[in-house]
Each structure stands twice: as C-alpha cells, then as structure tokens.
Amino acid sequence: MGSTLEYVWELPYARVTFAVSAASDKGLIRRVNEDSYLAVPPLFIVADGMGGHAFGDRASQETARVLDSLLPGERPSTACRVLEAVARANAAVQAISADEFAGTTLTGIALVQDSAGDSCNWMAFNVGDSRVYSWDGSSLHQVSVDHSAVQELVDEGLITAAEAADHPDRNVITRAIGIDGDMQPDVWLLPAEGTHSFLICSDGLTKELDDPSIAVVLRTDASGQSHADRLVAAALASGGADNVTVVVVESTVTLSKSSSNTQSGSLPAHLEVTHPRS
Amino acid sequence: MPDISYVPARKGGWMLLTSGEILLAIDIAPDSHRIAELWTVISHGAGAADVLDEVIRTGISKAPSFVLIGGSGATAATVLARGSAVVRTPTPSGTREFSGEGVSSWSEQVVDLSAGFEVWASEIQEDAPTLPLREGVVWATAFRSGDRIAPAVGVEPVAQAAHPIVAPASGASSASASADLSPAVDPEQTLASQTLTTSPTVAAPPDAPVDTTGYDHLFGETVHRNVEDAAIRSESVDLPVVVGSPPSASPESGDHDGHTVMVSDMAELRAKRRAARSVAPVPALPTLYLDLSTGGRELLDQPLIIGRAPTASRVPGSQVPRLVSMNTPNQDISRTHAQITAEGGTVVVTDLHSSNGTMITLPGRAAQKLRPGEPATIIVGTVIDLGDGATLTLSESS
Numbered sequence: 249m250g251s252t253l254e255y256v257w258e259l260p261y262a263r264v265t266f267a268v269s270a271a272s273d274k275g276l277i278r279r280v281n282e283d284s285y286l287a288v289p290p291l292f293i294v295a296d297g298m299g300g301h302a303f304g305d306r307a308s309q310e311t312a313r314v315l316d317s318l319l320p321g322e323r324p325s326t327a328c329r330v331l332e333a334v335a336r337a338n339a340a341v342q343a344i345s346a347d348e349f350a351g352t353t354l355t356g357i358a359l360v361q362d363s364a365g366d367s368c369n370w371m372a373f374n375v376g377d378s379r380v381y382s383w384d385g386s387s388l389h390q391v392s393v394d395h396s397a398v399q400e401l402v403d404e405g406l407i408t409a410a411e412a413a414d415h416p417d418r419n420v421i422t423r424a425i426g427i428d429g430d431m432q433p434d435v436w437l438l439p440a441e442g443t444h445s446f447l448i449c450s451d452g453l454t455k456e457l458d459d460p461s462i463a464v465v466l467r468t469d470a471s472g473q474s475h476a477d478r479l480v481a482a483a484l485a486s487g488g489a490d491n492v493t494v495v496v497v498e499s500t501v502t503l504s505k506s507s508s509n510t511q512s513g514s515l516p517a518h519l520e521v522t523h524p525r526s
Numbered sequence: 527m528p529d530i531s532y533v534p535a536r537k538g539g540w541m542l543l544t545s546g547e548i549l550l551a552i553d554i555a556p557d558s559h560r561i562a563e564l565w566t567v568i569s570h571g572a573g574a575a576d577v578l579d580e581v582i583r584t585g586i587s588k589a590p591s592f593v594l595i596g597g598s599g600a601t602a603a604t605v606l607a608r609g610s611a612v613v614r615t616p617t618p619s620g621t622r623e624f625s626g627e628g629v630s631s632w633s634e635q636v637v638d639l640s641a642g643f644e645v646w647a648s649e650i651q652e653d654a655p656t657l658p659l660r661e662g663v664v665w666a667t668a669f670r671s672g673d674r675i676a677p678a679v680g681v682e683p684v685a686q687a688a689h690p691i692v693a694p695a696s697g698a699s700s701a702s703a704s705a706d707l708s709p710a711v712d713p714e715q716t717l718a719s720q721t722l723t724t725s726p727t728v729a730a731p732p733d734a735p736v737d738t739t740g741y742d743h744l745f746g747e748t749v750h751r752n753v754e755d756a757a758i759r760s761e762s763v764d765l766p767v768v769v770g771s772p773p774s775a776s777p778e779s780g781d782h783d784g785h786t787v788m789v790s791d792m793a794e795l796r797a798k799r800r801a802a803r804s805v806a807p808v809p810a811l812p813t814l815y816l817d818l819s820t821g822g823r824e825l826l827d828q829p830l831i832i833g834r835a836p837t838a839s840r841v842p843g844s845q846v847p848r849l850v851s852m853n854t855p856n857q858d859i860s861r862t863h864a865q866i867t868a869e870g871g872t873v874v875v876t877d878l879h880s881s882n883g884t885m886i887t888l889p890g891r892a893a894q895k896l897r898p899g900e901p902a903t904i905i906v907g908t909v910i911d912l913g914d915g916a917t918l919t920l921s922e923s924s
Contacts, residue, residue, distance in 0.1 A: 318566075323559075326583075327846045328583050328846075329563075332579065362849070363584045363585075363588070371846075373843070393840055432843040433843045434840050434841070434842065435838070435840075435841050435842070435843055435846050436840060436841075437838040437847070438837040438838075439836070439851070441835075
C-alpha cells in the first residue's frame, strides 16, 4: 500500500505537477495477480493479462517493462514514441505467446508534446477492456471505449450499458496486446493545460463498483490513505472476484507567461464555450 | 560490422552512433535531445528498420541528413543515404560512390562492405587525424572501415543510382482521407456482434480446459476472442467456443473459453504480420503545408485538428492527428473546429460540427460553406476560414 507521490517538472514552456497513487491486489478469488501497472510521469498504464498457466502475468509484466524502457522520464514523451512502444510491447508479448496463449489489455495515458516541443497534450490509448476515466471533481467520465463483445452490442443498440454488466460475454475482448501483429490502439488527445484528473483501472474495479460508488471514493480526502488504495479496498469489500488495479493521477500544467498565448481570463481555454456569432 | 576509424569533428555537425551492428551518421544539433533517443534505440539492439523509423519520426521532409548502415550479412549490407554525405566502396571495376543528394527521401543501396567503405559528411584536410571506434557516439566529419578509398572518377549521376524511393509501411499511403473521429465498428466486428446475438444456444466445449487446481474459470477471467473464431464454429471441433450463452449457463460452461482458439490462429496471424511488413514504393510528393493567419506554418505530414483548444477522440493509432490551436480575438472559433488531412497529393478538409461553421474559398471561386462532418477536397491556394479572422491557406513547397 503506497501513499500519493508528488512530482514537479519545470519545462521550458510550462510547470507541470503530478499527484499519483497506484494500487493492485489479486482479489479474494484469484490465486495470481495478472495485472501490471506503471505510474511514473509521463506514463501511466494498467495492463490486465490473460492466458494459461503463468502466461497472463508475464504478458502484462512484459508490456509494462517494454513501455517503461522505451519512454523517457522527467519530460513529456511524443505520440509517435508511445505508439512505437505499444507496438514493441505487442511484439514482445507475441514472442511469449509462441509457446502458449498469452495476451494482455493495455490502457493508459501519457503526457506528450508535439515535434515543435512548445505545448503538451494528454494522450489516452486503449487496447482491450481496461479503462481510462477523467474525473472533474464531481463526476466520472469514461474516456476510453472498450474493445469488447458487449461494447459492440451496446454500440449496436442491442443491449444497454446496464445489461452489458451482467451479459455472459462480458469478459470477451476483441482486441489485445500480443495477439495480432497489426494491432492498433485507439487514441484520444486533449490539451493538457489546466488541471486534469484521471482514473486508470482494470475491469476488477469497474465490475465491482459502479461509477457513483467510484465517485464517492474519489471525493474523499486522500491525505490519510491514497485514492488508489481506497478504491482497491472498496472493490475487495464488494467481492474482489478479479484482480483489481487502480492508478489515479491528478496533474496541473501551468504555461509559462512568456509562452502562454491564451487570452486573459481564469478559465482554461478548453473549458470556455463558443458563442454563436450574431 | 567491422571496427571503423573516424575523423573527429568539433561539437556540432554530423554525429556518428554505432552499436557494432548498426551504424548511423546523422546531421544533428549539439543540444538535441534526439541524440539520447537515437542512442537508446541503437544501443538496445534495434534493427536498421527500427532505427530508420526513429530517424524519420518527425516526417520525411523534416528528417535530417543521415547515412544508415545495417542489415549487414556476410557480404552485403544495406546503406541508406539522405542528403549530401558521400558513401564510397571499392569494387573490382573501381570506386563506387553515391549519396542521397537530389532524392527527396533517401537513396538505398545494397553494398558489399567486406572490402571496406568510407563515408564523407563534409570535406576535410588530407592530414586530419583518425581515431578508432568500435561502439559509441562521437562527432565526426568522416569515417571508414579499411584503407583510404580514392574518389570515383566519372561518377554516374546520383539520381540514376538512386534506388526507388521507399516509404515506411506506416507512411502516407496508408492514411485515410478522413480520420474516423466518431466511435465506429468495423465490418468484421459488426459481424461478430451479430453472431453473438443470434446464437441463443450454448456450444458447449466437449473438453473445455478446466483449471482443476483453482477457481479462476468460475469468476469471469478475461478472455480474448477473435471475431473469425466466433463466426466459423463448424470447423472448431478442437476449438471450444462459447457464443451467446444465456445467463443461466452453468459455471463450467461459462466464461472460461477461447484460449485454445487463439493458439491455433497463431500461424495465420504471423503470416499476416509478415505480409504487412512488406513496403510498397510510392512516388515523391510535393510538401504540403498550411499557413496560419495567427502566424506559423503547419506541415500536412499527419492529420491536423484545428481549433481554439482541439481534442481528438478515438482515432486509430495509425492516424494520430496533430492538434493545432489558434487563438482569435473573440475566442469565437470552436474548441475542435476542423480537420485537415493529406492522402497522397489530395487534401481534404472537414468541419467537425463547429458552432459557426467553416468556409472554404478555392482559387478563383466564390466562398462556400462546408456541411458539418462532410469532407471536402481542396487544392493549393485554397483559403479555409474558421471565422473570427482565423484562416489557413494551403500551400506547397516550390
């Protein structure tokens, strides 16, 4: 069990702070924890391994290892670099699965900058059914979209999100690391300026706790016990049927005055609404 | 790769990085963080293709001059040269000499390096000292393996010597004209979900792998299932697949399945993977870019999403856009306003359901308003008007 770790970066164009907590537990039923995570700026991921014997945990561990080794610390990465690291993790897990089926989900966020290196974005990426949520202090918003059989049924309008939670195919995913060499993650980008909070988790959390229950925990004061620890404890208290892994990140990017080109006003630009021209 | 000797340069200019297997000389700024990144890739034993990917990461037109030697077998190595550096190798019929000059990407040659080679990044004095190097990173103006090689006499024109230009597999040819920004399901996946809903019975595996020492299979272990496996059940005697099982299914025939299905598909998937690696030659294209009314220029080397504070939602990893923010006096353009992509020589602009719309003015034509979400092809000289004084003009390099 860890506490919340703080990081501060002074970039040429911005000051960036991170408050990070992470926790993982094999749950009350499983014998092995097949989840892995990374939670050091600029990269935060959760990987939920699957496979026979010990191959599931090897798949998720290998994925975390490859991503960790290919990304820089102490400064933003680039979207290109993250994607290359994901592709390499895919190849590394394929090498494992030459002997026995092994695969893993991979979801996460990375702070990335463009080639000009004068601004940064949050990049969310996903393969499988682990999830990235954003948290605005009051409600939870799911950023990633699962690659799962039930998500496809939901997209088709054939079942509701509530029905998906109990559907017999709820554990069938349609995309994973280590299965197909042509695998592509889905990607989201959003400007990093201002304060953003993210929750990254394996399905062991979301299958035990609904969004309002997660929100209740995120609203609590994290000074005693970190949000990640509290969420894992809550998932175990609700049954803990699966491995459960949680990474919680709160980050603030403050552009330096010299490079800031935003208009005056207290709201970050992306929170303002556009008014129709008369 | 044999040991080499090099002529040191002062800080700046060309940097030579070698792992003993890959040799990269690159024109790079002394304070560039790229040096550490390139060295990370090379020192981790990456292949020549991976090193090339790293070198041209920022796009071909922005890539620095370089010479990359790798893939060296017993007799032949692949040498890529971009820019003015000259590569010389001795052959029985005299010195062979080439460079990447006059080629918009790079010149690629398969060369026998066993008799030595020489690379000149810039002219140096005849008596400049040379130092040995097996592995590491140094500033260099020239380097060689073996003896000095006399310059070629009557060199054939570089353009003729150049190998057909090869683009990386993830290059422009694979980019779609309009990146899919809305959640979408590809046809294969749609097929799978239909299969899942229209199969009310349980195809119980005759000998499903049951974990006899634990209970994982009872409690919703995540499994991966390929869509084809779900569809082609008649062939899967030894490939247990449970499709559309009702909620009352017994735990033994429940979620735990599909593992063996994936294993049997490995050969096919690997073949597909190998096929995907082959690269197709593409013709050189003019460099397209947009001039912004707020100042600056954006190269169209990847999809651009323009707006006040743009975001990108669920795009495939192969088509990750660049976010370009434009600040206008009244904050009157939408956060995510328009997308502009180039595929081949064709440029397409799409209004992303902005509040106030997007106008385009093709050269010599009246301005027209784009329909939200509908891609429109534009030509060089077209002005894209997002309103509030924010315009972008499509240009190409001369």
